[in-house]
Amino acid sequence: MNRKNPPTARPRSAAAVLSIGQVAKNAGVHVETIRFYEREGLIAQPPKPSMGIRRYPQDTVHRIRFIKHAQALGFSLQECRELLELRGDDPQACALMRHHAQEKLSAIRAKLQALSQMEGVLTELLEACQQGRIGKDNPCPILKALDAED
Amino acid sequence: MNRKNPPTARPRSAAAVLSIGQVAKNAGVHVETIRFYEREGLIAQPPKPSMGIRRYPQDTVHRIRFIKHAQALGFSLQECRELLELRGDDPQACALMRHHAQEKLSAIRAKLQALSQMEGVLTELLEACQQGRIGKDNPCPILKALDAED
DNA sequence: CTAGACCCCGTATCCGAGTACGGAATCAAG
DNA sequence: CTTGATTCCGTACTCGGATACGGGGTCTAG
Numbered sequence: 001m002n003r004k005n006p007p008t009a010r011p012r013s014a015a016a017v018l019s020i021g022q023v024a025k026n027a028g029v030h031v032e033t034i035r036f037y038e039r040e041g042l043i044a045q046p047p048k049p050s051m052g053i054r055r056y057p058q059d060t061v062h063r064i065r066f067i068k069h070a071q072a073l074g075f076s077l078q079e080c081r082e083l084l085e086l087r088g089d090d091p092q093a094c095a096l097m098r099h100h101a102q103e104k105l106s107a108i109r110a111k112l113q114a115l116s117q118m119e120g121v122l123t124e125l126l127e128a129c130q131q132g133r134i135g136k137d138n139p140c141p142i143l144k145a146l147d148a149e150d
Numbered sequence: 151m152n153r154k155n156p157p158t159a160r161p162r163s164a165a166a167v168l169s170i171g172q173v174a175k176n177a178g179v180h181v182e183t184i185r186f187y188e189r190e191g192l193i194a195q196p197p198k199p200s201m202g203i204r205r206y207p208q209d210t211v212h213r214i215r216f217i218k219h220a221q222a223l224g225f226s227l228q229e230c231r232e233l234l235e236l237r238g239d240d241p242q243a244c245a246l247m248r249h250h251a252q253e254k255l256s257a258i259r260a261k262l263q264a265l266s267q268m269e270g271v272l273t274e275l276l277e278a279c280q281q282g283r284i285g286k287d288n289p290c291p292i293l294k295a296l297d298a299e300d
Numbered sequence: 301c302t303a304g305a306c307c308c309c310g311t312a313t314c315c316g317a318g319t320a321c322g323g324a325a326t327c328a329a330g
Numbered sequence: 331c332t333t334g335a336t337t338c339c340g341t342a343c344t345c346g347g348a349t350a351c352g353g354g355g356t357c358t359a360g
Contacts, residue, residue, distance in 0.1 A: 019327095019336075019337075020336085020337070020338090021335095021336060021337075030318085030319080031336090031337085032318075032319060032320080033317085033318065033319090035338090035339090036317075036318060036319090040317095048338085051325090051326080052326075052327095053325095053326070053327075053336080053337055053338080054337080054338085062297065065297075065298075065299075066296050066297055069295065069296045069297075069298065070296055071317095072268070073268055073271060073272055073296075074265075074268050074272075076316075076317090077316075077317070077318095078316090083293075083296065086290075086293060087293065087297065089289065093290060093293060094279065094289075094290030094292075094293065097279075097290050097292045097293050098276065098279050098280075098290070098292065101272055101275060101276055101279070101292050102276065104272060105269065105272045105273065105276065108265055108268050108269050108272065109269060111265055112262065112265050112266060112269065115224075115258055115261055115262050115265065116262060118222070118223055118224050118258050119255065119258050119259060119262065121223060122223055122224075122251055122254060122255045122258065123255065125251060126248065126251055126252065126255065129244065129247075129248050129251070130248075139239065139244075140236075140243060140244035140247050140248070142244075142247045142248065142251050143233075143236060143237065143243060143244065143247050145219065146216050146219045146220055146223075146233065147212065147215075147216055147219075147237065148215075148219065149215075169306080169307075170306090170307070170308090171305095171306065171307075180348085180349080181306090181307085182348075182349060182350080183347085183348065183349085185308090185309085186347075186348060186349085190347095198308085201355090201356085202356075202357095203306085203307055203308080203355095203356070203357080204307085204308085221347095226346070226347090227346070227347070227348095228346090
């Protein structure tokens with residue numbers, strides 16, 4: 001159990017062996033996304049052996065997964081670009097990463113606040129709208145709120 | 151109390167009296183925004199009296215405020231376009247408005263869930279990153295998580 | 301009457317994260 | 331050898347909500 005792949009099975013520094021389509025499939029993205037990331041400098045474009053197709057190292061797959069994981073935590077591609085620099089065993093990297101993560105956490109909490117503000121107002125308005133039937137004299141509370149002067 | 155504006159004070163169907171700049175100032179938006187809304191069909195563009203400037207009715211200000219209020223509750227301009235149709239005293243409008251509001255509330259709650267998921271993961275990772283100093287053998291938990299296979 | 305502010309109109313640009321298109325070349329299978 | 335799938339490459343487009351630019355016309359105060 002928990003047996004790691006023997007060195008022969010998945011060498012960490014494998015040669016460039018994958019076509020772009022295989023990288024895409026392994027990383028779970030579209031080919032165009034890889035091209036896009038290359039243009040954006042997020043991943044390196046391997047040299048083209050004139051009269052042939054490019055071959056990508058396994059690490060490209062890891063880089064893309066890294067990006068996708070960071071995105072899932074709310075990081076933009078620009079931020080991913082910075083985070084990718086921190087990959088590796090640099091002891092300073094951890095502190096920087098922590099800093100980025102804390103900033104992102106603050107940003108997420110700010111968004112959460114804004115959204116739950118919206119949720120609160122909408123909920124209130126909907127409650128006001130349920131009770132006391134509308135139509136006679138008093139207008140829809142929601143529409144009234146949207147029409148409000150202030 | 152609750153006295154409605156006498157017809158003489160603020161006639162509901164006032165004549166077209168405002169320049170676009172005055173509308174902008176009163177509504178708290180930029181002139182370009184008004185032009186943009188006109189292009190998008192959110193507000194009507196008054197006819198131009200050839201050799202002169204356009205004059206906007208007061209209601210344009212109200213429409214823009216309406217849009218801004220709806221935006222503040224999370225509605226897109228496309229949705230605002232639909233909500234604007236509901237302005238007025240139509241008894242059906244309230245039911246439709248309520249429906250839109252409920253849908254939006256669900257969408258907001260979904261976003262809240264997604265964001266608080268992110269918040270949770272980031273918080274956990276940051277906690278794991280604080281305790282147990284890094285650098286010797288064990289890598290930064292956050293970077294490790296981003297590098298994870300799955 | 302002139303300077304400066306405002307208005308008109310069309311077009312282009314921005315952000316972010318891709319997606320789409322299309323022609324040419326190359327690869328893999330039958 | 332032919333057919334179909336991939337790859338390559340550049341360019342353009344998408345969505346949403348504006349914002350910016352530029353060269354005119356018009357309005358208002360002094």
